[in-house]
Amino acid sequence: MADDRNPYVMLGIPFGAVRDVATRAFAKRARGARRQRGVAPGGVPLTELTWALNQVEENIRDPRTALHVFRVPADPWALEPRAEGVLRPGPERLSRQSGPSDESWSRLLDAARVEALHQIHQHIAAGAQLPAR
Amino acid sequence: MHYAAKEKDLTRIPRQTPPSAVAPVQFSPATRLLHVAGQPPKGAQWNVEWLRQQVSPLCQDLRALRRLFDESLTLGWQHILEWAPLSHSEKAWRTAHHAAATGDVPRLRTALASLPPQGYADRALLVTPHLAAVRADGDAWRPVAQTLVSSQADRGLEVLVAALGAPAKALENAARLLPDAAAGTWQPVLDGFDSGRRIPPPPKAEGAAHWLAASLISSDTETNLDARVAQVVGAGTALLDDLVDAGRLTGAAAFDQAGEARPYLQARLAPERLTPDELRAVGHVDEFARRCFLARDRATLFGLDPTPRVRHYQALLDVVEGATPDPERLDAATLATLALPDQALAALKAGEARTLPPAVAADGSLWPLFSELAITGQLLPDASRPADHPLNTWIALKRLLGLLWEGRWSDAVDHGQQLMPHLTDERMRDEAANLTAFALDQLGRSQEALSLLRDALSGLYTENLLVNASLIAGKVSPDVGVRYLARLVDEAPTEDLQRAALWRALDLWSGSGEPFPQVLIPIIQRFLAHPASVADYLSTADIAAVAIPAEMVHLPNPGGEFDGPYRIMTAAARFRCEATYLLSHLAAEYIAVHKQVGRPDWWNDRWKEWVERVEDSVFVDFGEALGSAVFIDTVLEQAPALFTPRQRFVLAPQAGAHLAANAAKQEEWLTDQAFQKFLFGPADAFLGVRGQFSADEAAYLARNLSTCLLQAGFRSLGAMRDSYADRYNTLGARLRQDPENRFSLLLQQQQILERIVAGPLVLLDGCLQRLRRLGSPEKEEGIRSLAQGVAEWRSEVDRLSRN
Structure with missing residues (x-):
C-alpha cells in the first residue's frame, strides 16, 4: 500500500531540506498546532507532523535516491527570480587600464601608410612605361 | 646564318634564303656571328677567328653596334660591353635601361650612378617600376636618387620622395606618379590617412593588417566590430579600449579571435566568462569579489586586496548576513536601494500594503526578501502590471507552493491552472505543472497529474521532474511507472540514483503481477555486466535470476570479487530455466564456491534460503521429493558441515526415507551405507546430543527420525522380503523340476536364508533398535508393527532353515 504522505510538504519545507530546517519547521508548525487543538496548518495533526519530522531526520537518509517521495519543488531554480540587482550584482567589468590612444593611433597610421605605400608602389609598377632607349 | 664564298657583302642576307638555325634567330647578325664563333656546331670545320673578324665591319654601322651592345647585356657578354666602341654615358644609359626592363635593381642603381650629372632627362622614369625595391634598399639608393633631382630629370623629385620619403609624403608623391584616373582612386586613401577618419580598406588585404585595422577603427563610429576582433586586436590596448568605451566592441565579440588580448578584452x-586564474592574471579582483559575494564565500572575499569594489562586496555580504548597511563601504546607489525593503516588509506584514513598491519591484534581486510573504499570500501580484510580468509570475508561483504547504489541494489546482498559461519561461512552466500535479495526485486525480507531468517532460526537464513522473505513473499503472523509471535509470546523473530507480522499478513490477517489463532487461544486463559492488550485484541478480533467468545465464562473469556471486546466481538462474539442471547441480556449485570463498554473508544468506526451501519441500509423500533428497545427499557427501546438526537430523533421514520409498517402487532398497548415511548415522548422532535440544525440539527431531526410520524400514522390509522370496521360491520351483541338481539348489536356498539373516534382518533390527531408543511415543504402534513384520520374516527364515 503506497503512502501518499509527503513529509517535506507536511512540514512546509522544500524537498531535500536538511534536518535543521526540518526541525525549525516542525517547531513552528507544532506551535501553531497547539493553538489549533493539535492540528497544524494544512490540517495536519501533530502526530503526523512528528512522523514527518522523523522521516526527514531519520528515514530519508539520501533524498536524492528517495524515489518514493514527490519532489516539491522539483526545480528550486525556477522559484527564484534571476534578475540582477543590488543583491545579485551583474558582472564587474574591468575599467580601462590604458591611457590615451593618440600615440597608438599615430603608430598604427604610420604602419598603415607604409603598407599603403607598398600597394601604391605596386600599382605604379603595374602601369609604368620605360622611356625610349 | 647564311654564308657562301662568292658572296662578298656579309651584312646583307638574301631575302630568299632563310637564316640558319645554328644561332638564335632573334639576334642581330653580329651577335649571331659571335654566338656561333663561341659555340660552333659539332663537327663543323668553321674558321672561328675569321668569323669573329667579320663582326668589326658589321659594327661600323652604329645601329648594329648598339644592337650588339644591347644583346650583349642580355647575354652577359661582358667583354663585348667593354669592347663596344660607344661612349661611357651611352653604355651607362643602355645598361640602366636594360636593368630597369629586366628588374635588375642593383644594376639599375649602378648604371644610374654612372650617368653624367646632366642630361638623360628620362632617367627617373627608369626607377618608377621599382619604387618598392628602392625603398627597401633606401640607404644604398639615396645618393643615386638625389642625382635624379640634381640632374633635373623629369619627375625626379616625385620619384625621390615617393621612393624614400616619409610615409605620408611618399604616398602623396607616389600618387602623382600615377595617371590621373588611377591617382583619383588613391585620393580617398590619402585623405583618410591625413584626417584619420574613414580610411578606405586596402585593395589587397595581404600585407595590409595595420591598414585594415586603421580602416576599421576609423570607419563610422556606429559600426560594431564584434565580428572583426581578429582584424583590430593588433592595434594595441589603448585603441581596443577606445572601441570598448565607444560600444563598438561588446560582450558578443569574437573573443576567441583575440589571441593574447582575450583575457583583458573579456575582463x-x-x-x-573568465576563469578565476584568468581573472587573477588580468588583475581583475573586483569581479572575483563579486563571485565570492554570490557564493557567500566570506573567507576568500575578506582576504582580497581591499579595492573600493571589494570593500563594497564585503559590506554587502555583511548586510546579507544581517548587518546594518555600512555607508562607508557600500556604494551610494546600493545603499539607497537597500533602504527600500525594510519599509516595504513592515508595510506588508502590517497589512498596510499588499504589493511591492515600484522601487523594490524594479530590483529583482530584492524579491527573495519577500519570498515568505509571497508563499503565505501576504504579498499579491501587482494588478497594474500584466499577469505575465516576471514579478507577478514569481509571486504566483511562490503562492502555488504555499498552497501545497497549507494542504489546500483544490485551491492549488485552480491556482496552478490559472497561472500556467501566463508562464513563458519553460522552467517556471514545468515547475508550475509539477506543483499542480502534486495537488492533483493528492486529490486522487493521478491520471491528470501524470498528463501534466508528461507535458512538462517534453523539452528540457530536471531529473526531479522525471522522478515525480515515474512516481505518479507507478500509481496510474505499474507498467507505465516502470517505463518512466527505466528512463530515469538511463538519464540519472549518478549511479546511486540509477540503482535506486532500477530497484524501485523492480519493486513496482514485483507487486504488479504483470509480465516482466522488457524495457528493464537491457538495464539489468548492463548493471550485472558492470556491477558497482557485490551487494548491488546480488540485489539485482536475485531478481534477475527469478525474472529473467534465461538472460541471466548468458551474462558474462565480471570476475574478481564478483566471481562467486556470479556463479551462485547463475546456478540459481540455470536451475530455474534448464530442465536438466537439478538441485544437486545447484548444491554442487554452492559447495564449490564455498570452498573457494568460505561463508561470507552473501553466500550464507542465499545458502540458508535454499536449505529452507529444500526443508519445506521434503514434507510431502515419501518418494515424491527426490530432487530435494539428491540435494541433501550431495551436501552430505561433499560438505556435510554446511548442515547444522538440526538440519542434518531433519533432512538426512527425510532424504533417506524418500530414496527408500522410491527404491521400493522398483522392488529395491537402500544399501547398508545409505542406511548409515541417511538414517542410522543421524539417529545415533542425535541420540548422543539429544540433551542439547529443548524438549519440544528434541521430541520433534525424534519424531522425524522415527518417521523416516519406519518408512525406510517398512519400504525396505517389503521390498527385501518380496525380492528374497521370489529368488527362494524360484529355486524351489526348479527343485521340483530338476531333481538331478537338488543338492545344489538346496544349497543356494540355504545361502539365501543365511544372507537374509546376515543382511536385511540385521538392517531391520538396526532400525528397530534405534526406533526404540528414540522412543517417540507417537510411533509406538508403527514400531510394533515393524517389529512384528521383522519377527514374522525371521520366523519364516528359521522355519525354512530347519526344513
Whole structure:
C-alpha cells in the first residue's frame, strides 16, 4: 500500500531540506498546532507532523535516491527570480587600464601608410612605361 | 646564318634564303656571328677567328653596334660591353635601361650612378617600376636618387620622395606618379590617412593588417566590430579600449579571435566568462569579489586586496548576513536601494500594503526578501502590471507552493491552472505543472497529474521532474511507472540514483503481477555486466535470476570479487530455466564456491534460503521429493558441515526415507551405507546430543527420525522380503523340476536364508533398535508393527532353515 504522505510538504519545507530546517519547521508548525487543538496548518495533526519530522531526520537518509517521495519543488531554480540587482550584482567589468590612444593611433597610421605605400608602389609598377632607349 | 664564298657583302642576307638555325634567330647578325664563333656546331670545320673578324665591319654601322651592345647585356657578354666602341654615358644609359626592363635593381642603381650629372632627362622614369625595391634598399639608393633631382630629370623629385620619403609624403608623391584616373582612386586613401577618419580598406588585404585595422577603427563610429576582433586586436590596448568605451566592441565579440588580448578584452566586456586564474592574471579582483559575494564565500572575499569594489562586496555580504548597511563601504546607489525593503516588509506584514513598491519591484534581486510573504499570500501580484510580468509570475508561483504547504489541494489546482498559461519561461512552466500535479495526485486525480507531468517532460526537464513522473505513473499503472523509471535509470546523473530507480522499478513490477517489463532487461544486463559492488550485484541478480533467468545465464562473469556471486546466481538462474539442471547441480556449485570463498554473508544468506526451501519441500509423500533428497545427499557427501546438526537430523533421514520409498517402487532398497548415511548415522548422532535440544525440539527431531526410520524400514522390509522370496521360491520351483541338481539348489536356498539373516534382518533390527531408543511415543504402534513384520520374516527364515 503506497503512502501518499509527503513529509517535506507536511512540514512546509522544500524537498531535500536538511534536518535543521526540518526541525525549525516542525517547531513552528507544532506551535501553531497547539493553538489549533493539535492540528497544524494544512490540517495536519501533530502526530503526523512528528512522523514527518522523523522521516526527514531519520528515514530519508539520501533524498536524492528517495524515489518514493514527490519532489516539491522539483526545480528550486525556477522559484527564484534571476534578475540582477543590488543583491545579485551583474558582472564587474574591468575599467580601462590604458591611457590615451593618440600615440597608438599615430603608430598604427604610420604602419598603415607604409603598407599603403607598398600597394601604391605596386600599382605604379603595374602601369609604368620605360622611356625610349 | 647564311654564308657562301662568292658572296662578298656579309651584312646583307638574301631575302630568299632563310637564316640558319645554328644561332638564335632573334639576334642581330653580329651577335649571331659571335654566338656561333663561341659555340660552333659539332663537327663543323668553321674558321672561328675569321668569323669573329667579320663582326668589326658589321659594327661600323652604329645601329648594329648598339644592337650588339644591347644583346650583349642580355647575354652577359661582358667583354663585348667593354669592347663596344660607344661612349661611357651611352653604355651607362643602355645598361640602366636594360636593368630597369629586366628588374635588375642593383644594376639599375649602378648604371644610374654612372650617368653624367646632366642630361638623360628620362632617367627617373627608369626607377618608377621599382619604387618598392628602392625603398627597401633606401640607404644604398639615396645618393643615386638625389642625382635624379640634381640632374633635373623629369619627375625626379616625385620619384625621390615617393621612393624614400616619409610615409605620408611618399604616398602623396607616389600618387602623382600615377595617371590621373588611377591617382583619383588613391585620393580617398590619402585623405583618410591625413584626417584619420574613414580610411578606405586596402585593395589587397595581404600585407595590409595595420591598414585594415586603421580602416576599421576609423570607419563610422556606429559600426560594431564584434565580428572583426581578429582584424583590430593588433592595434594595441589603448585603441581596443577606445572601441570598448565607444560600444563598438561588446560582450558578443569574437573573443576567441583575440589571441593574447582575450583575457583583458573579456575582463572589460564579459568578465563572467573568465576563469578565476584568468581573472587573477588580468588583475581583475573586483569581479572575483563579486563571485565570492554570490557564493557567500566570506573567507576568500575578506582576504582580497581591499579595492573600493571589494570593500563594497564585503559590506554587502555583511548586510546579507544581517548587518546594518555600512555607508562607508557600500556604494551610494546600493545603499539607497537597500533602504527600500525594510519599509516595504513592515508595510506588508502590517497589512498596510499588499504589493511591492515600484522601487523594490524594479530590483529583482530584492524579491527573495519577500519570498515568505509571497508563499503565505501576504504579498499579491501587482494588478497594474500584466499577469505575465516576471514579478507577478514569481509571486504566483511562490503562492502555488504555499498552497501545497497549507494542504489546500483544490485551491492549488485552480491556482496552478490559472497561472500556467501566463508562464513563458519553460522552467517556471514545468515547475508550475509539477506543483499542480502534486495537488492533483493528492486529490486522487493521478491520471491528470501524470498528463501534466508528461507535458512538462517534453523539452528540457530536471531529473526531479522525471522522478515525480515515474512516481505518479507507478500509481496510474505499474507498467507505465516502470517505463518512466527505466528512463530515469538511463538519464540519472549518478549511479546511486540509477540503482535506486532500477530497484524501485523492480519493486513496482514485483507487486504488479504483470509480465516482466522488457524495457528493464537491457538495464539489468548492463548493471550485472558492470556491477558497482557485490551487494548491488546480488540485489539485482536475485531478481534477475527469478525474472529473467534465461538472460541471466548468458551474462558474462565480471570476475574478481564478483566471481562467486556470479556463479551462485547463475546456478540459481540455470536451475530455474534448464530442465536438466537439478538441485544437486545447484548444491554442487554452492559447495564449490564455498570452498573457494568460505561463508561470507552473501553466500550464507542465499545458502540458508535454499536449505529452507529444500526443508519445506521434503514434507510431502515419501518418494515424491527426490530432487530435494539428491540435494541433501550431495551436501552430505561433499560438505556435510554446511548442515547444522538440526538440519542434518531433519533432512538426512527425510532424504533417506524418500530414496527408500522410491527404491521400493522398483522392488529395491537402500544399501547398508545409505542406511548409515541417511538414517542410522543421524539417529545415533542425535541420540548422543539429544540433551542439547529443548524438549519440544528434541521430541520433534525424534519424531522425524522415527518417521523416516519406519518408512525406510517398512519400504525396505517389503521390498527385501518380496525380492528374497521370489529368488527362494524360484529355486524351489526348479527343485521340483530338476531333481538331478537338488543338492545344489538346496544349497543356494540355504545361502539365501543365511544372507537374509546376515543382511536385511540385521538392517531391520538396526532400525528397530534405534526406533526404540528414540522412543517417540507417537510411533509406538508403527514400531510394533515393524517389529512384528521383522519377527514374522525371521520366523519364516528359521522355519525354512530347519526344513
